[in-house]
Amino acid sequence: MIQNKHTFMLTLDWRIRRIGQALFTVWAVLTLSFVMVRMMPGNIMGALVTRMSRQGINPARARELIELRLTIDPDQPIPAAYVDYLTNTLQGNLGQSIYFTRPVTEIIAETLPWTLFVLSWAIFISFFLGIAIGALMAYWEGGKLDVGLTSYAVVIGSVPFYVLALLLLIFLAYRWNLFPSNGRQPTGIDPGFTVAYVSGIVYHAALPILSMLVASGMASLGMRGNSIRVLGEDYLRVARLRGLSDLTISTQYVARNAVLPMYTSLLIRIGAMFGGSVVLEQVFQYRGIGLVLLEATHQRDYPLMMGGFMVITVAVVIALLVADLTYGYVDPRARRTQ
Amino acid sequence: MTVSESDHQRRxxxxxxxxxxxNTSVTFDMDRGESRVLDDVELDIQRNEILGIVGESGSGKSMLASALLDAVVDPGVAYGxxxxRPTDGxxxxxxxxxxxxLKELRWExxxxxxxxxxxxxxxxxxxxxxxxxxxxxxxYDIDEGMERAEGILEDLYLxxxxxxxxxxxxxxxGMKQRALIALSLVLEPEVLVMDEPTAALDLLMQRSIISLIREIKAEYDLTIVFITHDLPLVADIADRIGVLYAFEFVELGPTDEILEDAAHPYTRLLLKSTPNLEAPIETMQPVEGSAPDPVNVPSGCSFHPRCPLADDQCRHEDPRAYEVNANHPVHCHHWSTAREEISMTDDYDVSSVLQSTAVDTRAQSEExxxxVSLEDVEVHFETEQSFFDMFSDSDVVEAVNGVxxxxxxxxVVVLVGESGCGKTTLGKTAVGLQEPTGGSVQFRGHDIWDVQTGTDTGIExxxxxRSLQIVHQxxxxxxxxxxxxxxxxxxxLKRWNKDLDGNDRTQRVLxxxxxxxxxxxxxxxERYPHQLSGGEQQRVALIRAMLMNPDLIxxxxxxxxxxxxxxxxMMDLMIQxxxxxxxxxxxxxxxxxxxxYIAEKTGGRIGVxxxxxxxxxxxPEQIIHNPQHPYTKALCWATPELGVEKNTExxxxxxxxxxDPTDPPSGxxxxxxxxxxxxxxRTQSPESFDVPDETAHDAACFRVDDDHDYWTSKSITRAEETVFDD
Incomplete structure (x- = not known):
């Protein structure tokens, strides 16, 4: 009987279950946005038609246009519309943007990489910077560096990043002209893998990245706390008595164990940063998915909004899934045997 | 090795x-002043001996251990x-x-x-x-070293x-502890310092590891310093025992002498206060008072505030090392008086609170x-289940089964067993804090879970x-x-005695x-819990439970x-x-x-x-002197004794x-x-049998029944290799 139990457990491996949960979340989001569009008070269809007729398009034509662009047909019965919507979405057809009059997928494909570019740099730099600084702070616990950086981190951590972004913009871009104040690529240079173009991109992304690095202040505080906890562990004392080298102790014993709790928070932060990118890209007029989303909201461009939200949701779900699936490799205690 | 385990003797x-x-001291600078956690200690550790160092928590014993490797934790400083002394060099x-x-000294x-x-x-x-x-x-050469490591692990039955x-x-x-011992031996050291190596382990594991230490000492030619708070534990293996009190040695001597005729009042009182299986319970008494604060050690003899023999000389003059004999120094001005005054055995004038009640065994009054009555109680825990587990079975841990x-x-019933055996779960089930998955728990004839769901309205x-309370560990x-x-x-009181006003409540608590x-x-x-000592906190927790006026705690x-x-x-207080x-x-x-101790003093029972x-x-008499179940016998064997004769069985x-409790053996x-x-x-699970000729004594083993098929069944112990022997 026990044997049966185990074989059955194997077929429902926890990884598969975890992926199932992720798919469930994505499905739930898709369904929610469908329900939202169908149920939203004030009839989206009507609102769109009115607006388009104000722009001089006759209502019947407007209706046709909108039906073409939305992947949800408001006149269809709900079950049929739902099935159509799901198939369309799963096939990658997110509809047409009303404002830009281009397919939503195209717009997202064009802007998402830029956001990811800024985000990944910001996240990884802040993560590693935070770990390094935090470890140093823990090492000299109570020293000048520790006290100084702790107060710095507390202050900077309590200032919203967009306030910092504005300050950076005022000083580094307008007053001292060190960085461009907007845009995402150098003008006048042909896109391509040339030194000039790539360095131009980095140059334009520098300020947004810099303002997001604030998060590293918080990360370093977390790392400091974790490291201090690890420094007090018995195994560290035993390792020292065993005569292990300082390098082994600091990397394999202290850092390795202190980073563990930060690993999950790193991937969770990706979600928060996507949200932050809406404001950040507005401040720097950096055309990424955040800026497009904001425009879509202003213009009541429902297909684009839904597409954007969906992409962000999927990105966060994937990040968390990756965190879950890989955590066992980082921490053997979390490895499940079945 | 030349010294085999059987001819091991106390040297x-x-x-x-x-x-x-x-003259070794360890000091810490604290806000309250300099704290001396090891005070001018002198000690010779002989080659190839096992030296037991005994002291209460906060007596400086761990500091001594650290000082031996010059590994006192910051900001402590060791000097002296x-x-x-290596054999050559x-x-x-x-x-x-x-x-x-230091790197060469430590571990090597x-x-x-x-x-x-x-x-x-x-x-x-x-x-x-x-x-x-x-x-x-x-x-070191890694291949050679790993081979050695494997050998040591095998010697430790891993x-x-x-x-x-x-x-x-x-x-x-237990496995981790043995692996750690192996790790400490991998560089072939000469001295092994063990700081409470068994404190976190179960009795059986503790005892097994103690036996292993003896074997290992002989095989790897070690000098062992064994530090513990548990005197009976080292009594079995140590050649000499040193007793630490308030950061200095009060006495050091051969094990037999310390156990039979200790010279320092503290050692004598400590021996008497240690519960064990053999000594009559009337002789067990607490040591009055508590250990001193490291910042403020009493002047003169540091033990004088707790010592029944203290006089003016003790209060003012720090006792030097007096010699009981050449191998047995003691720091007490009155050691010879102590040996006469503080008797180790016949202290029957002690007004033990409940001696009278110990006479009748309540277990006999079954009419x-x-x-509270537990009948065939089962508590099975399933491993975590989530939405996606709906279709799969999960592992079941049978924490309690048919009790x-x-x-x-x-x-009074005392449940004894190894950790993870389900004794706490069983206890919680008995007081209605854990719902059983099978069987019933009745309080004065009412099934308490029926009462809770409202199907039995005979009692609220x-x-x-209120009647069933718990005091936590x-x-x-x-x-x-x-x-x-x-x-x-x-x-x-507010909840259960509504007619009391605030003043009465306070008076009652006071x-x-x-x-x-x-x-x-x-x-x-007016104090907060952190302003109380551990013993005081436990008293408050105990009073809190008592104030509910419960029927069972x-x-x-x-x-x-x-x-x-x-x-x-503490146990006396609970009994009182x-x-x-x-x-x-x-x-x-x-x-x-x-x-x-508890069961005998209250006339209660012990459940294994x-x-x-x-x-x-x-x-307790039946369990300790006439154990029927082989497991009870093992527990008795594993309980350290203060006796001088060595437990060689x-x-x-x-x-x-x-x-593994998730996959318990069959039968x-x-x-x-x-x-x-x-x-x-292997195949049949024994029922509970009444032990013949004894009342209130049941054991779940076929061997209790003289006519059972067991006696004609084939033994399985010889077929399998004996995995562990002492």
Whole structure:
């Protein structure tokens, strides 16, 4: 009987279950946005038609246009519309943007990489910077560096990043002209893998990245706390008595164990940063998915909004899934045997 | 090796010290002043001896251990002379070594095993890595070293490959502790310092490891310094015993002399305060008072405030080392008087609170209705289930399986067993804090879970809740840290005695505080839990439970968090409160000596739990002197004794490690470890049998029944290789 139990457990491996949960979340989001569009008070269809007729398009034509662009047909019965919507979405057809009059997928494909570019740099730099600084702070616990950086981190951590972004913009871009104040690529240079173009991109992304690095202040505080906890562990004392080298102790014993709790928070932060990118890209007029989303909201461009939200949701779900699936490799205690 | 285990004897102290400690002190700078946690200690550690160092927590014993490796934790400073004398070569002053010298001394010459084996390994690295990096750091040949490591692990009854390829969390506590011992021996040190190496382990594992230490010492030619708070534990293996009190040695001598005729009053009182299985309970008495604060050690003899013989000389003059004989120094002005005045055995004039009640055994009065009655109780835990587990079975842990026991008015039942055997779960089930998955729990004839769901309205749920109380193991976390003693203690009165006004409540709490010896009560009532000592916190927790006026209190290891010298005092207090409040107790303990103390003093019973089953129950006399179940016998064997004669019997268990509770053995659950197991034990689970000619004594073993098929069944112990023998 026990044997049966185990074989059955194997077929429902926890990884598969975890992926199932992720798919469930994505499905739930898709369904929610469908329900939202169908149920939203004030009839989206009507609102769109009115607006388009104000722009001089006759209502019947407007209706046709909108039906073409939305992947949800408001006149269809709900079950049929739902099935159509799901198939369309799963096939990658997110509809047409009303404002830009281009397919939503195209717009997202064009802007998402830029956001990811800024985000990944910001996240990884802040993560590693935070770990390094935090470890140093823990090492000299109570020293000048520790006290100084702790107060710095507390202050900077309590200032919203967009306030910092504005300050950076005022000083580094307008007053001292060190960085461009907007845009995402150098003008006048042909896109391509040339030194000039790539360095131009980095140059334009520098300020947004810099303002997001604030998060590293918080990360370093977390790392400091974790490291201090690890420094007090018995195994560290035993390792020292065993005569292990300082390098082994600091990397394999202290850092390795202190980073563990930060690993999950790193991937969770990706979600928060996507949200932050809406404001950040507005401040720097950096055309990424955040800026497009904001425009879509202003213009009541429902297909684009839904597409954007969906992409962000999927990105966060994937990040968390990756965190879950890989955590066992980082921490053997979390490895499940079945 | 030339010295085989069987001819191991306590050696007379010969003079060839491997470590000489002179005028060694350890100090910490604290806000309150300089704290001296080791005070001018002198000690010679002889080559190839086992030196036991005994002291209560905070007596400086761990500091001594650290000082031997010059590894006192910052900001502590060790100074004085600790000389290591190699067999060939110049003596080395340990405290003067430079970084390189220390690296060569630590682990290569003097190695250490810590108390916290659980946390002595890096959780993210395999055990093998720990061995390899140690060898590597000391430039040893790794292949040769790993071969040696495997040999040591095998000597410790571990499977080398399995252990080496595990992560620390995959091993049980006992396995980790043995792996740590192996790790400390991998560089072939001469001296092994063990700081409470068994404190976190179960009795059986503790005892098994102690036996292993003896073997290992002979095989690897070691000098062992064994540090513990538990005197009986070292009594069995140590050649000499040193007793630390208030950061200095009060006495040091050959084990036999210390056990039979200690010279220092503290040693004598400590020996008397230690519960054990043999000594009459009337002789067990607490040591009055508590250990001094390191910042403010009393002048003169540091023990004088607690010493019954203290006089003016003790108060003013720090006693030098007097010689009882050449091998036995003692720091007491009146050591010869102490030997006469503080008797070790016949102290019958002690006004033990409850001697009279110990006479009748309440278990015999079975015609009375029980207060709480457990019938065939089962508690099965399933491993976590989530939405997606709906279709799959999950693993079931059978924490309690088919236990029946009745607890009567003013009754005491002590449950004993190894950790993870389900004794706490059983206890919680008995007081209605855990719902059983099978069987029934009745309170005065009402099934308490029927009352809770409303199907039995004969009694109110609130009434049951009030009548069944619990006292937790760790009093520190059982009290709300943000509430004063007053608030914590008045809460039950507010709820259950609504007619009392605020003044009456406070008066009641004050008188109770005074009753349990927390004087002045007006001071204690305003304190927060962190301002109380461990013993005081436990008293408050106990009073809080008592204020509900309960019929049954389940006390989960109520004394294991306390110092040895305070345990008897706490148990006496609990027994006294039982008399005052007329309640019954269900104690849970892993320590047979404590169980015996309580059960014998109250005329209660001891129940032995193994893997969720109650395998034997009876009076302490029956359990300790006439154990029927082989597991009970193993527990008795594992309980350390203060006797001088060495316990040389073979260990009555076949394997050290407890089976996995998620997959318990078939038939009798003990058959995998039982030395008397036969074929039938593999397939059939024994019922509980009445032990012939004894009342109230049941055991779940076929051997109790003289006519059972068991006696014709084939033995399985010879067929299998004996995995462990002493």
């Amino acid at each position: 007379p102290a010969h003079h060839d010290p491997i470590l000489q400690i002179r 002379d600790i000389t290591y 110049e003596p080395v002053d340990v405290l003067d070594l430079d970084k390189q010298g 010459t003097i190695s250490m095993v810590f108390q916290g084996a659980m946390s002595s390994f890096n959780p993210v690295r395999k055990i093998r890595t720990h061995f390899v990096e140690t060898l590597d750091a000391h430039d 499977e080398p490959d399995r252990v080496l390829d595990s992560y620390p969390h995959e091993l049980s506590g 009375i209705d029980p207060v 029946s026991v009745d607890i009567y008015e003013k009754d 749920w609130g009434e049951i809740r 760790d009093p520190g976390s059982a009290l709300n840290p943000h509430r004063r003693v007053k608030t914590s203690l008045e809460a039950p 008188s109770l505080l005074e009753h349990v010896g927390m004087t002045p009560p007006n001071d204690y009532i 389940m006390a989960d290891e109520p004394v294991s968090a306390l110092d040895v010298s305070l345990r008897v005092e 409160l039982q008399d005052t409040f007329d309640t019954s107790y269900l104690f849970v303990s892993h320590d047979l000596s404590n169980a015996r 739990v193994y893997l969720g089953q109650l395998v034997e129950i009876g009076t 073979e260990a009555p268990i076949r394997t050290i490690d407890i089976p 009798c659950r003990y058959h995998t470890r039982c030395p008397n197991a036969r074929e039938i034990c």
